[in-house]
Amino acid sequence: MVKSKETESHIHDAARSVFLAKGYDGARMQEIADEAGINKALLHYYFRSKDKLFESIFQEAFSKIVPQLFTLLTGSFTLREKLGGFIENYIRVIAENPFVPGFILHEMNRNPDRIVSMLSASGIQPAMILGALSQELEKNNVYVPDPRHLIVNLLALCLFPFAGRPIIQGFLFGGDKEAYEVFLSERAEIIKEFVFKSLGI
Amino acid sequence: MVKSKETESHIHDAARSVFLAKGYDGARMQEIADEAGINKALLHYYFRSKDKLFESIFQEAFSKIVPQLFTLLTGSFTLREKLGGFIENYIRVIAENPFVPGFILHEMNRNPDRIVSMLSASGIQPAMILGALSQELEKNNVYVPDPRHLIVNLLALCLFPFAGRPIIQGFLFGGDKEAYEVFLSERAEIIKEFVFKSLGI
DNA sequence: AGTATCTTTGACCACTTGGTTAAACCAAAT
DNA sequence: ATTTGGTTTAACCAAGTGGTCAAAGATACT
Known part of the structure; x- marks a missing residue:
């Protein structure tokens, strides 16, 4: 009872890391169980099926990335503040969940209908x-x-800089991980300038 | 003999459509065989393994999308012409292969080393x-x-407009396929304007 | 202590997977 | 007509897949 909640979150953590890294098709229930340090049968005890477990992870990922769109509306005074706030906020959230963009980009292709229904269900x-x-x-x-x-x-x-990291890091940074992290940390400012100039504001 | 080349290209076409749509992990050799109208054993007769077949498709996709970067260098006179030419050319090529960006974006995560070695092998x-x-x-x-x-x-x-089509089309266009195609056809001009203004050229 | 409930496990199952094989097929050369 | 070579197939296989089950461990309540 006390332990069950803990186990459940271990499973969820393991499932997140495996699903985000390999996608639904590439993920193996055994691997998730291993990473959670439990038996495969216990996985099905907590989440009845692979689909159910995946759905839980997908919804979590979706909810992290999509509702941020609302920050486009927050009550700043100037257009610059609004757009700038959105960009900063969005980049920050994605930097905390760097694999989410690629994950959603891929998985929505496997099931485009779901993304549509989730968008409407999200009330956006x-x-x-x-x-x-x-x-x-x-x-x-x-x-x-x-x-x-x-x-x-x-x-x-x-x-894109997150979803396409391997190419960009490999091509423009010779695979230098640290250099690419610096690059990413500059993005928000760069994008703001880029957008503001193009809008003439 | 005459027929073999034809069969091989049928297989290749089928493999392309299945791999691009479902990725390596989601693709099934049986489905490729079905779509090519042949026996599964014949698949292994032409391409010894799933990996070999996939590699062939991946290289083809890669070669369509990456070397286009060179057009950034073509000998136009003005900077506007150079950048504008790149954008137009790139959008056109991708529009002809709309699933390639998402495919590569996903598959390179499964094997980041390959993209690095392919980049260096490409001579870019x-x-x-x-x-x-x-x-x-x-x-x-x-x-x-x-x-x-x-x-x-x-x-x-x-x-991004190609790799993220399902979300964008679902969210901003209510799923209207034709409307999104119009949107895509406007992209090159929009991007050119956007970039030129932001660079002040 | 006993028991009822939830948690955890090893063994197991039906089915799918990529891949193989031996034989059939078929066109062209002899 | 027979042989020879590449092409195509049905049947098959071992390994892996998601999922189940009965029994064993815990845990808390009486």
């Missing part, structure tokens, strides 16, 4: 975010043909 | 590209603290 209203952003841009006399491109640009600039 | 010199880009920026009086950020920005802006 794209029209609302989009509307608020449009209004804010207008107020600041920033003309963009379609604010959706701006949102995609923001997401791309924030997420 | 990061220092050369980086140096040429730096020089060009300087010549145009564009100051950027680190040109690597610019390269990552370019790649992010071009690749």
